[in-house]
Amino acid sequence: MDYHVPSPFTCNESLPGPSMTDMCSTSTFAVFMTLLGSLVQKNEKISGMCERVKSIDSPDPEYDYIVVGGGAAGSVVAARLSEISHWKVLLLEAGDDEPAAAAIPSYYSAVTQSRLDWKYQTTNESYACFSTNRSCLYTAAKVLGGSTVHNGMIYLRGNPTDYNNWAAMGNEGWTWDEVKPFFLKAEDNGEIDRVGRFWHSTGGPLSVERFPYRPPFADSILEAAKEAGFEISQDLTGDKITGFTIIQSTTKNGVRRSSGASYLRPIRNRENLQISLNSTVTRVVIENGRAVGVEYFQNGEFKTVSASQEVVLCAGTVRSPQILLLSGIGPEEHLKLMDIKVVQNLPGVGSNYHDHMYFMINFTINEPDVYDNNWAAATEYLDFQTGPLSSTGLGQVVAELASSTTTPDFPDIQIFGLGYDADCAPGEIGALRSTGKRTIAMVVGYQHPKSKGRISLASNDPFKYPTIWGNYLSESSDVDGLIEAINYVMRLADTNALKAYNITLSVSTLTACNNFTYPSTDYWKCAIQQDTFPQAHGSGSCKMGPEHDAMAVVDHELRVRGIKGLRVADTSIMPQIISGNTGAPTIMIGERASEFIKKDAAWRSDLCSPRSAIC
Numbered sequence: 050m051d052y053h054v055p056s057p058f059t060c061n062e063s064l065p066g067p068s069m070t071d072m073c074s075t076s077t078f079a080v081f082m083t084l085l086g087s088l089v090q091k092n093e094k095i096s097g098m099c100e101r102v103k104s105i106d107s108p109d110p111e112y113d114y115i116v117v118g119g120g121a122a123g124s125v126v127a128a129r130l131s132e133i134s135h136w137k138v139l140l141l142e143a144g145d146d147e148p149a150a151a152a153i154p155s156y157y158s159a160v161t162q163s164r165l166d167w168k169y170q171t172t173n174e175s176y177a178c179f180s181t182n183r184s185c186l187y188t189a190a191k192v193l194g195g196s197t198v199h200n201g202m203i204y205l206r207g208n209p210t211d212y213n214n215w216a217a218m219g220n221e222g223w224t225w226d227e228v229k230p231f232f233l234k235a236e237d238n239g240e241i242d243r244v245g246r247f248w249h250s251t252g253g254p255l256s257v258e259r260f261p262y263r264p265p266f267a268d269s270i271l272e273a274a275k276e277a278g279f280e281i282s283q284d285l286t287g288d289k290i291t292g293f294t295i296i297q298s299t300t301k302n303g304v305r306r307s308s309g310a311s312y313l314r315p316i317r318n319r320e321n322l323q324i325s326l327n328s329t330v331t332r333v334v335i336e337n338g339r340a341v342g343v344e345y346f347q348n349g350e351f352k353t354v355s356a357s358q359e360v361v362l363c364a365g366t367v368r369s370p371q372i373l374l375l376s377g378i379g380p381e382e383h384l385k386l387m388d389i390k391v392v393q394n395l396p397g398v399g400s401n402y403h404d405h406m407y408f409m410i411n412f413t414i415n416e417p418d419v420y421d422n423n424w425a426a427a428t429e430y431l432d433f434q435t436g437p438l439s440s441t442g443l444g445q446v447v448a449e450l451a452s453s454t455t456t457p458d459f460p461d462i463q464i465f466g467l468g469y470d471a472d473c474a475p476g477e478i479g480a481l482r483s484t485g486k487r488t489i490a491m492v493v494g495y496q497h498p499k500s501k502g503r504i505s506l507a508s509n510d511p512f513k514y515p516t517i518w519g520n521y522l523s524e525s526s527d528v529d530g531l532i533e534a535i536n537y538v539m540r541l542a543d544t545n546a547l548k549a550y551n552i553t554l555s556v557s558t559l560t561a562c563n564n565f566t567y568p569s570t571d572y573w574k575c576a577i578q579q580d581t582f583p584q585a586h587g588s589g590s591c592k593m594g595p596e597h598d599a600m601a602v603v604d605h606e607l608r609v610r611g612i613k614g615l616r617v618a619d620t621s622i623m624p625q626i627i628s629g630n631t632g633a634p635t636i637m638i639g640e641r642a643s644e645f646i647k648k649d650a651a652w653r654s655d656l657c658s659p660r661s662a663i664c
């Protein structure tokens with residue numbers, strides 16, 4: 050394997066936006082950010098300008114394998130398939146390459162809401178997002194690396210029980226013991242002596258370590274957790290999966306490593322892998338029940354490219370089902386309604402969509418309320434990739450806790466902090482905010498959601514966004530889980546460790562909940578309906594399942610039911626979302642899909658003649 054092998058020196062001249070200037074609107078800050086942006090771009094350790102992949106404008110007419118979407122899973126699949134040197138692989142990605150700013154951990158939201166975000170909105174929510182007109186924002190990156198370019202970099206794998214449950218649903222080969230080797234294959238843990246080789250590994254493409262910096266208040270939260278009777282874990286992906294921790298992240302030496310940066314940049318000179326950016330796949334071409342290529346849109350033109358072996362959809366939980374539907378694969382009635390010829394009636398396409406929901410509780414603490422985005426922080430980061438810009442502030446304080454409805458070894462509540470981010474100041478650089486007190490938040494999420502929604506076509510026009518109906522919080526147990534999580538946060542705030550900061554719950558600004566005593570359970574129930582957000586871990590819309598499950602879209606080796614030469618490999622295949630953040634599990638799915646494809650190809654070359662009916 051040739052990861053980490055240095056390649057010939059070729060540097061990109063410029064990168065796509067958003068530029069760092071666009072991230073702050075005030076004039077003092079615009080100058081600062083422009084300068085910082087140009088210094089970041091010139092700093093190879095941060096921007097990786099000399100190891101960027103090159104996009105091709107005119108793909109060849111035919112490849113062996115076509116991978117659609119270069120996100121968390123797609124980057125993995127493209128890299129692993131092209132390890133077979135005689136396979137010709139094409140990766141088609143709708144977005145551009147990563148902007149330099151995304152590499153800076155504290156600017157983790159730089160891409161969010163920019164032109165590199167698909168900016169989805171859900172519709173017709175009956176139980177959530179009332180304050181935003183019953184439509185929830187669902188962010189997903191349209192960029193090489195997908196949402197690993199703007200995610201919070203938290204490294205978690207979910208719980209062994211999640212995978213054992215998938216296997217118990219009839220998905221052979223997906224128990225924890227069977228998926229764990231693929232997490233290890235992906236991983237290059239920079240703290241292996243601390244976290245140990247039973248749970249972790251080194252040598253994989255994905256760098257995992259803790260951020261080099263954390264604000265002292267992060268340690269005070271851990272002290273508070275201990276005082277409140279919660280456990281402290283040194284590693285939530287190790288043998289202590291419950292408690293509060295300082296989390297490991299998908300970073301290397303203070304710089305974000307997206308799946309694109311991790312898997313594709315080291316192999317950018319591999320001749321049998323071609324990558325075409327700004328190429329949006331509009332449908333899979335199917336002939337006689339087999340996927341034989343894709344149609345895509347690039348530079349104002351529709352084009353087609355053939356696949357002699359397989360097409361692998363890795364376009365994420367919103368777009369993979371959309372592409373299947375546009376290709377005539379999905380619920381018959383819906384396809385007819387959309388005036389699309391039915392190729393394969395698969396009623397489950399788009400169903401079973403679900404996500405973790407989270408809710409934010411704001412507090413103030415007695416700490417100077419400085420903006421952490423200042424010259425001192427910028428200089429330290431440019432020189433050493435340390436200091437406030439090298440982390441997500443309180444975002445690295447993460448807890449996995451069990452509510453009263455689960456067992457201690459299968460936690461269903463996640464809590465993480467927010468605050469000490471390097472955001473833009475409205476006035477002078479380094480100035481104090483007006484209140485003089487620092488605002489922080491504790492975010493709670495419920496990880497065993499039962500509410501299920503649907504992705505469907507709004508139109509047969511491939512450029513019209515699909516309809517995302519989250520149906521979030523329709524099951525009352527999902528709300529109850531969040532209420533228990535809020536009570537845990539209140540327990541945390543009621544400790545001497547945090548009272549030393551005069552931690553104070555912020556005043557409620559939700560007028561819609563004025564009828565309820567603040568803070569009471571009824572108030573929180575009202576507030577959750579008003580202001581809860583999907584965590585952008587959307588899963589399940591092309592569910593994996595056994596043959597007897599009529600709603601299964603792919604089998605246990607991720608093959609689309611009823612169609613040859615077509616697989617789906619991304620978060621959409623999860624039959625039930627895992628208990629934790631979905632990035633690393635999706636990378637594991639990409640690793641697993643690649644193995645399935647290689648195994649099938651070996652089997653075919655051993656047993657099948659080239660045009661055999663069974664192959």
Ligand SMILES: Cc1cc2nc3c(=O)[nH]c(=O)nc-3n(C[C@H](O)[C@H](O)[C@H](O)COP(=O)(O)OP(=O)(O)OC[C@H]3O[C@@H](n4cnc5c(N)ncnc54)[C@H](O)[C@@H]3O)c2cc1C
Nearest residue numbers: 118120121122143195196200201202203330619620630632
């Ligand atoms: C704001 C945010 C914060 C998050 N925080 C964390 C975290 O801290 N830790 C964690 O583990 N997970 C986190 N996640 C979740 C994690 O990043 C996602 O679950 C994961 O990236 C999903 O992987 P995917 O491969 O399914 O899709 P994506 O990573 O979204 O990749 C899909 C790719 O397909 C491309 N594409 C879509 N349609 C087409 C088309 N028609 N043609 C060609 N290309 C197409 C997209 O542009 C994209 O690049 C977060 C997600 C978000 C959005």
